[in-house]
Amino acid sequence: MTTRNPSTSTPLRIVWVVISLAFVVLSVRVAFGATPKIVTDFSNSIALSLAFGGLVLLTHYLGLLSLGQGALVGVGAYAALHAVNDFGVPVVWMPLAGLLAGTLVGAIVAIPSLRLPKAYLALLTLSLAVAYPIILKQVDGNLPVLLHGEFVAPSWTGIAENDEHIWELFLVTIYASAALFLVQGLLRGPIGRAFIASRDEPEAARAFGVPVYRLRLYGVALSGGMAGLAGGLLMIPTGFNDFTHYPEELSIKMFALAMAFGGSRLISSVPAALILIFLPVWLIDRNWVVEYGWVGLFKSEGFIYAALLLATAYLTRGKGFMHLSERRKRRNIEKSVTANRGASLVADQLMALENRLNQIEGFVGEPPDISSRQEPTD
Amino acid sequence: MSLFLQRTFDSLANGSAYAALAVAISMVFRSTGVLNLAQGQLAMFSTYIALVFATGPSPYLKFSSNTDVLGAAWPIWAAILGAIVISMVIGAFTERVIIRPISADPVAAIGATLGLYLLLGAFVRKQWGGRTMFLGSPFPQTVDDRWDIGGARLWHDTVGITLTMIGVLGLLAVLQRRTKVGLAFRAVTSNRTASLMVGIRVSRVLMLGWALAAGIGALAGGLIAGEINVRPDMMGRLLIFGLAAATLGGLKSPVLAFVGGYLFAFLETMLGGYVSFIDSQVTLVWALLVLIIVLFVRPSGLLPRSEAWQQR
Numbered sequence: 001m002t003t004r005n006p007s008t009s010t011p012l013r014i015v016w017v018v019i020s021l022a023f024v025v026l027s028v029r030v031a032f033g034a035t036p037k038i039v040t041d042f043s044n045s046i047a048l049s050l051a052f053g054g055l056v057l058l059t060h061y062l063g064l065l066s067l068g069q070g071a072l073v074g075v076g077a078y079a080a081l082h083a084v085n086d087f088g089v090p091v092v093w094m095p096l097a098g099l100l101a102g103t104l105v106g107a108i109v110a111i112p113s114l115r116l117p118k119a120y121l122a123l124l125t126l127s128l129a130v131a132y133p134i135i136l137k138q139v140d141g142n143l144p145v146l147l148h149g150e151f152v153a154p155s156w157t158g159i160a161e162n163d164e165h166i167w168e169l170f171l172v173t174i175y176a177s178a179a180l181f182l183v184q185g186l187l188r189g190p191i192g193r194a195f196i197a198s199r200d201e202p203e204a205a206r207a208f209g210v211p212v213y214r215l216r217l218y219g220v221a222l223s224g225g226m227a228g229l230a231g232g233l234l235m236i237p238t239g240f241n242d243f244t245h246y247p248e249e250l251s252i253k254m255f256a257l258a259m260a261f262g263g264s265r266l267i268s269s270v271p272a273a274l275i276l277i278f279l280p281v282w283l284i285d286r287n288w289v290v291e292y293g294w295v296g297l298f299k300s301e302g303f304i305y306a307a308l309l310l311a312t313a314y315l316t317r318g319k320g321f322m323h324l325s326e327r328r329k330r331r332n333i334e335k336s337v338t339a340n341r342g343a344s345l346v347a348d349q350l351m352a353l354e355n356r357l358n359q360i361e362g363f364v365g366e367p368p369d370i371s372s373r374q375e376p377t378d
Numbered sequence: 379m380s381l382f383l384q385r386t387f388d389s390l391a392n393g394s395a396y397a398a399l400a401v402a403i404s405m406v407f408r409s410t411g412v413l414n415l416a417q418g419q420l421a422m423f424s425t426y427i428a429l430v431f432a433t434g435p436s437p438y439l440k441f442s443s444n445t446d447v448l449g450a451a452w453p454i455w456a457a458i459l460g461a462i463v464i465s466m467v468i469g470a471f472t473e474r475v476i477i478r479p480i481s482a483d484p485v486a487a488i489g490a491t492l493g494l495y496l497l498l499g500a501f502v503r504k505q506w507g508g509r510t511m512f513l514g515s516p517f518p519q520t521v522d523d524r525w526d527i528g529g530a531r532l533w534h535d536t537v538g539i540t541l542t543m544i545g546v547l548g549l550l551a552v553l554q555r556r557t558k559v560g561l562a563f564r565a566v567t568s569n570r571t572a573s574l575m576v577g578i579r580v581s582r583v584l585m586l587g588w589a590l591a592a593g594i595g596a597l598a599g600g601l602i603a604g605e606i607n608v609r610p611d612m613m614g615r616l617l618i619f620g621l622a623a624a625t626l627g628g629l630k631s632p633v634l635a636f637v638g639g640y641l642f643a644f645l646e647t648m649l650g651g652y653v654s655f656i657d658s659q660v661t662l663v664w665a666l667l668v669l670i671i672v673l674f675v676r677p678s679g680l681l682p683r684s685e686a687w688q689q690r
Contacts, residue, residue: 059485063485065485065488067415067492108670109670111674112670112673112674112677113673115673115677116673116677117629118484119407119413119484119488119629120625120629120673122413122415122488123413123621123625124666124669124670124673126415126618126621127618127621127622127666127669128666130614130615130618130662131618131662131663131666134660134662134663135660135663138660138663248614252492252495252496255489255492256489256492256493256496259485259489300500300504301500302496302497302499302500302503303496303497303500303501303504305493305496306493306494306495306496306497306500307493308493309489309490309492309493309496310476310489310490310493310494310497312486312489313480313486313487313489313490313493314479314480314486314490316486317480317483317485317486318480318483318485318486318487318488318489319485
């Protein structure tokens with residue numbers, strides 16, 4: 001359980017507000033200053049940060065492993081696209097279809113696997129990750145399916161008609177920020193504490209009346225919902241769906257990044273999403289790819305992710321690098337609390353000693369008041 | 379009837395591979411509590427090693443561009459045996475260097491096996507590329523090498539693979555039941571603390587378990603390579619079926635995992651053969667569906683319920 005230190009909460013909040021404002025400024029700057037390709041990549045990163053948020057929730061709050069988050073993103077994308085194409089849902093609301101589909105599939109996977117040891121969830125989600133592209137290919141065919149809808153910016157935004165990528169970025173950012181804000185709020189409350197209790201001490205949590213199985217089920221469903229929403233949001237900048245978008249490698253890479261960058265705050269999913277999208281771009285820009293895979297031991301994406309996973313496992317025991325700084329912070333708080341407690345103890349004892357000394361001094365220094373003992377005489 | 383028989387025969391070779399991977403996964407999970415997701419990649423890597431041994435000096439299979447360290451091509455059996463030995467060393471090394479320091483934390487351990495999964499895949503792609511290669515079978519594989527039984531063809535190759543796997547797993551059972559090493563292994567899987575107290579070298583036994591699992595995986599890869607060819611992703615599908623089969627044994631029973639391997643292969647072949655809208659690709663999905671249904675109905679798999687609930 002984390003300890004809230006009242007003396008540091010206000011400056012910390014100010015720091016978070018500053019970081020958030022900086023992010024908003026950066027987003028606006030990217031939206032209006034960067035090329036459409038970079039803006040689209042940025043939109044994809046923001047959408048995927050939600051899926052990473054779901055993974056962080058699973059791995060760092062519930063201690064569960066999901067190796068099929070990429071497939072759940074795909075489920076969301078499929079549902080969102082077909083909600084528009086087949087059921088006429090307005091494009092602005094299509095991510096909600098992804099949210100529903102992701103939640104449902106997450107729950108279906110979770111119900112049987114959570115009754116067994118934790119490894120079963122990893123096993124079933126990995127199977128889902130392998131199976132999903134095959135299912136999608138079977139259902140949608142080999143060719144990409146286009147979204148029958150456009151994102152035209154309202155006139156009051158002042159965004160030109162051919163700059164729809166800017167409006168798409170704003171839409172994705174609004175959806176993703178709202179979702180992350182809501183889930184982070186949920187995790188800060190009693191539900192988040194119950195998640196952590198069920199992770200650290202499931203038996204004790206059960207004894208205190210926490211429904212551990214049901215709680216984990218909600219957690220996996222929520223995580224699936226976040227991934228599904230991310231898939232729905234991916235449809236906004238991408239505009240088409242294809243079975244090649246969601247190979248099992250995507251799920252494994254997402255797991256690696258969530259393990260490495262996850263922490264007690266969902267915001268840590270943003271750097272993970274940025275790396276997932278921009279690392280290949282960066283590698284390709286340097287011609288570090290060839291036809292049959294990646295060139296060089298340390299230039300390869302596969303080697304980079306393998307190193308990341310192994311380093312996370314060894315250096316942080318699977319808790320992520322954010323956890324190291326959080327642990328240091330917690331240790332400092334604990335130290336200061338302990339030091340304060342020690343100082344107050346010494347002060348109390350000094351006060352007691354002083355009182356005692358005063359008593360003795362008074363007893364020794366003052367002559368006995370004999371008159372008070374004399375019987376009053378007439 | 380002959381078609382049914384033919385399909386049953388066809389499922390045997392795949393079933394052997396699934397069963398071998400499932401047994402390897404169960405052995406590791408049973409002894410260390412770690413779900414080794416790199417089991418398939420280890421098998422794939424060892425198949426490439428067998429390919430290197432079997433091909434001899436070849437411009438695209440050399441380990442190094444400067445020296446030819448392997449000499450002439452080896453017979454396939456010798457190549458597979460060489461690969462098994464190397465895989466066992468890699469398995470023992472993996473347990474000692476990668477898993478043991480973090481085995482107390484299951485999340486970290488699964489993360490590490492996933493890291494190994496990516497590492498082996500990336501290494502193979504870098505070293506040998508992504509193209510399909512052919513290893514061949516250690517058993518006769520010509521058109522005439524078959525028996526005709528009840529109108530169905532039973533290939534010598536299929537029988538050879540199946541009998542080899544059953545023989546090896548039988549030997550493994552004998553090792554576990556009749557030798558001191560097996561007794562130590564059973565003691566460690568049953569109660570690690572008590573084993574330590576009676577003087578069993580637990581770490582050495584665990585290392586042996588990983589080595590044996592890697593060796594079984596290598597054998598499976600080497601034998602099945604004649605059927606499915608050698609590619610960096612050759613084990614993805616096999617791993618999923620292997621995991622599903624291991625689940626039927628509650629991840630802890632190698633015998634039930636073995637049975638589960640053949641069961642899933644049978645199911646895969648029959649679904650693909652008799653249900654019109656299921657092609658060979660989609661059988662994987664149906665196997666996944668069957669797995670979910672089994673876990674719904676009977677979470678313990680084929681294990682007795684009491685044993686399964688003890689694992690929680």
